[in-house]
Amino acid sequence: MMDLQTLVLNADYRPLSYSPLSLWGWRDALVALFSERVTLVATYDLEARSPSRSMPIPSVVALKNYISPVRHPAFTRYNIYLRDRFTCQYCSQYLPSGGLTFDHVMPRSRGGLTTWENVVAACSPCNLRKANRTPPEAGMPLIQRPRRPTRLELHRRQPDFDHHRYHHTWIDYLYWDSELDH
Known part of the structure; x- marks a missing residue:
């Protein structure tokens, strides 16, 4: 009880x-x-x-x-994964039960912010491979451009x-x- x-x-x-x-x-x-x-x-x-x-x-x-x-949901790790359908935004690997990290598209060390528009779900190998580079610099195009979702989405x-x-x-x-x- x-x-x-x-x-x-x-x-x-x-x-x-x-x-x-x-x-x-x-x-x-x-x-x-x-x-x-x-x-x-x-x-x-x-x-x-x-x-x-x-x-x-x-x-x-x-x-x-x-x-x-509220029109837009809270900015949380789970909501990032949900927005990105539990899929690495670099290699398309689906990881619903763990193994995802989040990656700053524009690295924080280069002025990138921790916002809906700059953070994507990424598997650990892709996150390590991209490192401190932008997707074009790393030769790793994004599956979809990150954006702030609505609650309904x-x-x-x-x-x-x-x-x-x-x-x-x-x-x-x-x-x-x-x-x-x-």
């Missing part, structure tokens, strides 16, 4: 974020319920008890006030949700943007 998570939905009943998935610890969700910041949507089959009360543990809550999503590149990893009460809220079967 200690590690139970609560899926947090925006007021429109969509997850606040998919990458990472918007989750709170169940205790934080209970505090938000008591302070009337969220609506209880679904519960686990467990209860939290105090000497005077018992309350079902929330598995899904929705914010009462809508939060406008990254969401569409997410690996398919493995419904076995999530509580059954979450499933209806994780597939809002999926195409329906005919």
Whole structure:
């Protein structure tokens, strides 16, 4: 029970974020319920008890006030890999379970910044081979030019949700943007 998570939905009943998935610890969700910041949507089959009360543990809550999503996702290593489809941008090797690094297209030692537009996913051998050079200098053309993605682009590149990893009460809220079967 200690590690139970609560899926947090925006007021429109969509997850606040998919990458990472918007989750709170169940205790934080209970505090938000008591302070009337969220609506209880679904519960686990467990209860939290105090000497005077018992309350079902929330598995899904929705914010009462809508939060406008940011247009662009956070600049994180995972989001870089997701943008680049877990593929080395120099040799096209697909490495979904590790082995990727990130590379500065214009090396930092030469003034390159750590930004969406200057960082790409790279396998270790390509990163070492390119070293402190630009792609043209190293004879290593990029597969695609790096750019800042939108949240929707990254969401569409997410690996398919493995419904076995999530509580059954979450499933209806994780597939809002999926195409329906005919």
